[in-house]
Amino acid sequence: MHRNEVNTRHCRNVNENPCNMCMPMGGILPFKGIEQSMVIIHGSQGCSTYMRRHIAEHFNEPVDVGSSSLNEKGTIYGGAGNLKQALDNIRKVYRPRLIGVLTSCLAETIGEDIDGIARDYLHERGLADFPLVTVSTPGYGGSHAEGYWLAVKRIVAKLARPTEKHAGINVIVPNLSPADIREIKRILELMRVKYTLVPDFSDTLDSPYTRTYKKIPEGGTRLADIEQMPGAAATIQLGVTVDESISPGHYLQNEFGVPLYNLPVPMGIENTDLLVNLLARLTGGKIPVILEQERGRLLDCMIDSHKYNARGRSVVFGEPELVYAVVKVCVENGVFPAVVATGSRSARLEELLKPVVAECPLEVRVVNEADFTRIRACCRDMGVNIAIGHSDGKYLTEKEGIPLVRTGFPIHDRVGGQRLLSVGYVGTTMFLDRITNTLLENKLKNYRSSMYQKFYRGVEENNQCSVGS
Amino acid sequence: MERCDDMSTVNLLKDQLVEERKSFIVVKGRQKNQLKCEADSIAGCVSQRACVYCGARVVLNPVTDAIHLVHGPIGCASYTWDIRGSLSSGSELYRNSFSTDLKENDVIFGSEKKLARAIDELVEKYNAGLVFVYSTCVVGVIGDDLEAVCRAAAKKHGIEVIPVQSSGFIGNKSAGYRAACDALLRLIELPAGKLPGRTAGSGGRSVNYLGDFNLAGEAWIITNYLKSMGVDVNVVFTGDATHQSLKKAATASLNIMQCAGSMAYLARRMEELYGIPYLKVSFLGLEDTSASLRKIAAAFKDPEMMRRAEELIARETAGVRPVIEQYREKLRGKKAAIYVGGGFKAISLVKQFREIGIDVVMVGTQTGREEEYQTLHDIADDGTVILDDANPSELEKFMLEKGAHLLVGGVKERPLAYKLGVAFIDHNHDRKHPLSGFVGAINFAREVYSTVCSPVWKYTRGMGGVLHAQE
Numbered sequence: 001m002h003r004n005e006v007n008t009r010h011c012r013n014v015n016e017n018p019c020n021m022c023m024p025m026g027g028i029l030p031f032k033g034i035e036q037s038m039v040i041i042h043g044s045q046g047c048s049t050y051m052r053r054h055i056a057e058h059f060n061e062p063v064d065v066g067s068s069s070l071n072e073k074g075t076i077y078g079g080a081g082n083l084k085q086a087l088d089n090i091r092k093v094y095r096p097r098l099i100g101v102l103t104s105c106l107a108e109t110i111g112e113d114i115d116g117i118a119r120d121y122l123h124e125r126g127l128a129d130f131p132l133v134t135v136s137t138p139g140y141g142g143s144h145a146e147g148y149w150l151a152v153k154r155i156v157a158k159l160a161r162p163t164e165k166h167a168g169i170n171v172i173v174p175n176l177s178p179a180d181i182r183e184i185k186r187i188l189e190l191m192r193v194k195y196t197l198v199p200d201f202s203d204t205l206d207s208p209y210t211r212t213y214k215k216i217p218e219g220g221t222r223l224a225d226i227e228q229m230p231g232a233a234a235t236i237q238l239g240v241t242v243d244e245s246i247s248p249g250h251y252l253q254n255e256f257g258v259p260l261y262n263l264p265v266p267m268g269i270e271n272t273d274l275l276v277n278l279l280a281r282l283t284g285g286k287i288p289v290i291l292e293q294e295r296g297r298l299l300d301c302m303i304d305s306h307k308y309n310a311r312g313r314s315v316v317f318g319e320p321e322l323v324y325a326v327v328k329v330c331v332e333n334g335v336f337p338a339v340v341a342t343g344s345r346s347a348r349l350e351e352l353l354k355p356v357v358a359e360c361p362l363e364v365r366v367v368n369e370a371d372f373t374r375i376r377a378c379c380r381d382m383g384v385n386i387a388i389g390h391s392d393g394k395y396l397t398e399k400e401g402i403p404l405v406r407t408g409f410p411i412h413d414r415v416g417g418q419r420l421l422s423v424g425y426v427g428t429t430m431f432l433d434r435i436t437n438t439l440l441e442n443k444l445k446n447y448r449s450s451m452y453q454k455f456y457r458g459v460e461e462n463n464q465c466s467v468g469s
Numbered sequence: 470m471e472r473c474d475d476m477s478t479v480n481l482l483k484d485q486l487v488e489e490r491k492s493f494i495v496v497k498g499r500q501k502n503q504l505k506c507e508a509d510s511i512a513g514c515v516s517q518r519a520c521v522y523c524g525a526r527v528v529l530n531p532v533t534d535a536i537h538l539v540h541g542p543i544g545c546a547s548y549t550w551d552i553r554g555s556l557s558s559g560s561e562l563y564r565n566s567f568s569t570d571l572k573e574n575d576v577i578f579g580s581e582k583k584l585a586r587a588i589d590e591l592v593e594k595y596n597a598g599l600v601f602v603y604s605t606c607v608v609g610v611i612g613d614d615l616e617a618v619c620r621a622a623a624k625k626h627g628i629e630v631i632p633v634q635s636s637g638f639i640g641n642k643s644a645g646y647r648a649a650c651d652a653l654l655r656l657i658e659l660p661a662g663k664l665p666g667r668t669a670g671s672g673g674r675s676v677n678y679l680g681d682f683n684l685a686g687e688a689w690i691i692t693n694y695l696k697s698m699g700v701d702v703n704v705v706f707t708g709d710a711t712h713q714s715l716k717k718a719a720t721a722s723l724n725i726m727q728c729a730g731s732m733a734y735l736a737r738r739m740e741e742l743y744g745i746p747y748l749k750v751s752f753l754g755l756e757d758t759s760a761s762l763r764k765i766a767a768a769f770k771d772p773e774m775m776r777r778a779e780e781l782i783a784r785e786t787a788g789v790r791p792v793i794e795q796y797r798e799k800l801r802g803k804k805a806a807i808y809v810g811g812g813f814k815a816i817s818l819v820k821q822f823r824e825i826g827i828d829v830v831m832v833g834t835q836t837g838r839e840e841e842y843q844t845l846h847d848i849a850d851d852g853t854v855i856l857d858d859a860n861p862s863e864l865e866k867f868m869l870e871k872g873a874h875l876l877v878g879g880v881k882e883r884p885l886a887y888k889l890g891v892a893f894i895d896h897n898h899d900r901k902h903p904l905s906g907f908v909g910a911i912n913f914a915r916e917v918y919s920t921v922c923s924p925v926w927k928y929t930r931g932m933g934g935v936l937h938a939q940e
């Protein structure tokens with residue numbers, strides 16, 4: 001029986017254990033993927049410190065983020081002075097080639113005009129051409145997912161110049177692991193695509209150990225490449241859940257006429273086929289043998305594991321874009337989802353999920369704007385036995401005994417979040433193995449005792465010896 | 470990297486730092502000790518400090534059976550959900566992070582009603598006797614009357630609903646400690662039949678233990694030591710504390726205070742209000758642990774208690790000392806940098822490093838107080854860099870300059886140390902092993918050894934393995 005309930009609680013009074021973070025948190029990440037860039041949060045000191053802590057713990061990398069350190073005086077009389085001082089000090093110590101300025105709840109609530117302050121600053125310092133990218137990211141304005149996309153859009157909008165047409169392809173990625181970004185680049189290179197990938201934090205947030213430390217790590221999308229994005233032959237954006245108003249791909253299409261191909265994250269065989277086939281079509285090239293082999297190995301893996309996977313009843317939670325991709329992997333492999341949840345508010349995700357959920361043999365509960373107390377309750381109701389999502393789902397294991405396959409952001413109670421590979425045929429294979437092995441581990445851990453409990457009834461009582469009674 | 474000459478460090482101060490930061494840094498023996506501290510962070514200096522709300526949440530969160538409700542947009546609750554290692558012997562309610570999850574409309578039209586409904590829902594669902602309502606930046610600006618909402622809710626449900634004035638912009642982390650202490654003071658009841666300011670001595674041999682958050686059971690460890698000396702711990706502020714145990718705090722005859730940065734204000738107020746004197750203690754390291762136990766026994770002027778304290782110290786030290794000695798042999802001559810939250814911890818760490826044969830070459834804190842920096846200056850070796858409210862580039866600069874082999878710090882400092890090829894000790898609130906007392910002294914020495922003497926450094930320093938092309 002299908003009963004695909006969509007559950008949205010827009011007027012809830014209290015969030016119990018959040019499944020999302022705030023807008024500026026998401027806004028920091030893209031700036032970390034632009035070459036030689038720094039970012040400042042216009043607000044009180046705590047915002048940047050908390051977010052640095054969260055990001056640093058996930059990536060195991062130093063994450064420097066400035067703050068305008070607004071105090072009571074700045075809050076009452078305006079924070080322009082603080083923000084300008086922050087810009088001066090960041091420029092002095094880090095010598096960045098681009099600075100992002102994100103607002104916090106506080107700056108937005110007191111009505112700070114960051115565009116005006118930025119304009120004044122550049123004028124006063126005689127830095128007319130310096131790229132200062134302002135992004136309005138009030139914490140109450142959306143989740144970190146929206147903050148991420150808006151920041152990418154603002155970076156592109158700031159740097160993009162009308163430019164000669166060229167054969168390059170723009171690739172815009174959501175919040176993936178550095179390992180995932182590297183895999184997407186490898187596929188692009190295998191397909192001989194000339195590309196500009198934004199934002200590219202594959203090196204900056206997973207930097208190799210070297211003998212000399214750099215305050216701003218090497219890597220990131222080159223500013224000159226972003227300038228040329230309007231001349232590209234196409235944009236491939238891995239962002240099917242993204243609202244058009246914050247979509248960098250739509251911006252490039254509307255402003256510069258760059259054709260946009262909005263694709264899901266290439267996880268699962270269908271989603272990866274979509275990307276590889278599109279690349280083949282755009283470049284007119286053949287699909288290299290190596291990718292065909294990788295696809296074949298994924299199919300082999302899917303067959304090997306399908307009966308184990310059939311025992312899985314999953315909950316998938318996290319950022320909308322990743323949730324959609326993970327659900328696709330689950331459905332392709334019979335680890336049918338019972339609960340699908342995001343802490344963000346995404347009407348698009350709901351729409352996209354409808355046909356996918358229709359393929360599921362049992363009821364699927366989709367929860368928008370979820371918190372973990374609600375997710376836990378749904379998991380109990382629906383008999384979930386495997387969870388797939390970020391570390392904040394840890395109570396599903398601790399309190400409900402549901403094992404958690406960690407993926408997405410943040411992963412702060414395990415090492416290696418930055419190294420988790422889950423995209424492309426190779427990544428999907430590894431991701432699927434993690435899911436299957438978790439199901440196996442859980443089964444092997446319990447089956448002896450559970451079978452004993454279930455079936456063993458002991459020796460008939462009247463046959464038992466009654467020594468001593 | 471070899472230690473550079475001290476004068477070059479002083480020159481470095483002059484040349485490469487943000488101008489406004491220079492007064493926050495001194496080099497012992499090379500400059501007058503006029504360190505600036507207890508001031509606002511400077512914009513754009515990438516301070517390692519968090520905010521007022523953070524300070525308040527750190528202190529109050531270990532109260533196990535309270536509802537911790539963050540009144541504000543979602544981020545503040547997200548970033549503080551169960552990130553600390555405080556343990557509970559009972560309720561697990563404190564391991565939830567509740568938020569009113571304010572949205573744009575709430576900010577425009579006010580959010581008092583939403584807050585009231587949130588409290589109603591939570592109290593009904595979790596049947597708690599205590600709610601802490603934390604104010605955040607937005608709430609401080611839009612002017613919700615937190616007091617009024619909390620008062621009404623307390624009356625309606627017949628429980629304690631305590632507002633915590635922790636809007637991020639009203640000061641730094643220390644202001645949050647104070648806001649938390651104010652919230653705690655509202656809970657404490659005057660014992661029946663006692664006059665204000667006349668409680669001292671009524672509690673016999675019972676003490677309150679201030680400034681231990683029961684990370685990895687540390688408050689339990691210390692409580693056991695005190696019990697074996699004949700001292701009862703009335704309540705710990707705030708490790709494994711409950712609503713009811715905090716209420717009875719005024720029945721103790723003595724406050725012993727560890728984390729002075731967060732608790733000095735509470736200790737002073739309890740002395741004024743209930744006549745309970747306080748003693749500063751520290752249970753980090755052999756030296757401080759033993760000295761603190763003796764100090765407590767001496768405060769009760771009881772020879773039997775002093776005898777039992779000596780017995781405990783002798784017994785525990787006999788077990789710990791040989792282990793420490795082994796590590797000391799291996800660690801002798803190594804150099805440490807310290808960057809931690811509060812002054813008490815920094816002071817204890819300097820002594821504790823000496824116990825294991827390590828020199829401290831840099832020491833700083835996020836929120837140390839003037840008197841604590843004076844102590845640090847007194848006990849530090851010549852040439853030690855002492856700094857307040859440091860940032861990553863200063864930490865980098867001085868660690869390299871002074872040739873530190875390891876850094877002690879929190880989550881944000883860890884990857885910086887590792888990227889510099891420097892060993893690291895997690896001395897923060899999310900650790901899962903105790904560093905207090907005698908058992909903690911062994912854990913500490915073992916952790917220092919395991920990071921400083923790890924085989925991995927052989928490779929990062931180019932002493933083991935090399936790529937062929939680089940030979």
